[in-house]
């Protein structure tokens with residue numbers, strides 16, 4: 001036996017001692033087999049990558065700033081990129097300066113840094129119910145207490161935010177084309193959430209990876225516009241340019257970014273200079289504005305195709321969200337159907353989804369599932385939804401036969 005096959009580890013830290021492999025995660029590994037129709041992934045469509053434009057931008061960077069691109073750079077991020085992002089954020093939402101932008105290695109890193117900077121063991125943080133699995137994983141490292149924000153079919157309901165929110169560290173929210181539900185919060189609710197944050201004195205962490213992926217009309221402005229003094233907004237290039245770049249950013253008051261800089265210095269010194277300069281070039285040459293309409297059209301078509309298939313095959317007693325953008329549809333089945341349990345059989349029939357239970361901080365709802373429609377070709381969307389519908393029907397029929 002080689003020494004690497006031994007399962008010994010150095011003594012584990014408190015942070016990793018409790019961490020376990022999840023059964024769902026193990027099952028989802030099977031979803032990547034080529035014969036499985038997988039609605040489980042959170043990956044953007046490879047068709048959305050502007051390969052040629054990135055090749056041009058890369059050549060330009062190497063020709064004009066070759067040495068700089070290959071060198072270390074500052075923890076805050078490359079000035080050219082911070083400036084380009086500040087201009088774009090100003091155009092799309094509310095005015096900011098380059099100083100209000102912290103570059104990070106994907107918005108996932110921002111979640112980890114924010115957890116480390118602003119959460120202690122037992123601190124209360126509020127999250128939507130359901131919310132992004134990766135945020136829960138990042139925040140859980142700090143062992144917080146999660147408070148869930150009551151949610152209805154229109155997303156989180158700020159009217160339900162009461163005195164129990166006073167003094168919490170922050171509320172983490174994904175107001176636009178939410179992961180996992182695809183729901184977008186109305187302007188009215190955004191404003192109300194900002195008011196509640198002031199009333200009960202908490203910060204808002206606004207995660208906005210999907211805002212540019214709208215289909216027919218732009219979503220309401222980010223929450224940052226309504227409470228700029230107490231909001232950190234996370235942006236990323238993952239869904240608009242390339243997740244492989246591992247490039248994201250945080251927008252907010254400089255004072256609130258400073259602790260993140262100290263931590264980031266310890267974590268990775270800085271984000272790749274090379275991808276920062278390529279992305280800055282893409283922004284400066286207007287690539288985003290030129291490239292996004294095709295991505296929006298592609299996702300809109302894929303989404304319509306899945307909605308049609310759900311309508312065609314799914315039985316009575318089921319329902320689903322109808323997103324105006326983003327990558328996900330959230331399906332609700334009758335309460336007695338457990339999507340964790342159904343997953344194994346779905347994989348046997350070569351189709352995969354993410355069981356809803358993965359997205360809850362506290363009590364999971366077991367009759368939900370998240371379907372991603374962006375990477376599967378239309379004919380396979382139809383075939384995969386038909387198989388899922390059959391699985392659901394069998395469970396409904398079995399219940400009714402009792």
Ligand SMILES: Cc1ncc(COP(=O)(O)O)c(C=O)c1O
Pocket residue numbers: 042105106107108109132134174179207209235236237238243247248
């Ligand atoms: C809501 C949300 N936040 C953050 C991330 C992480 O994205 P990034 O690639 O920027 O780290 C994702 C990825 O899917 C996401 O859905």
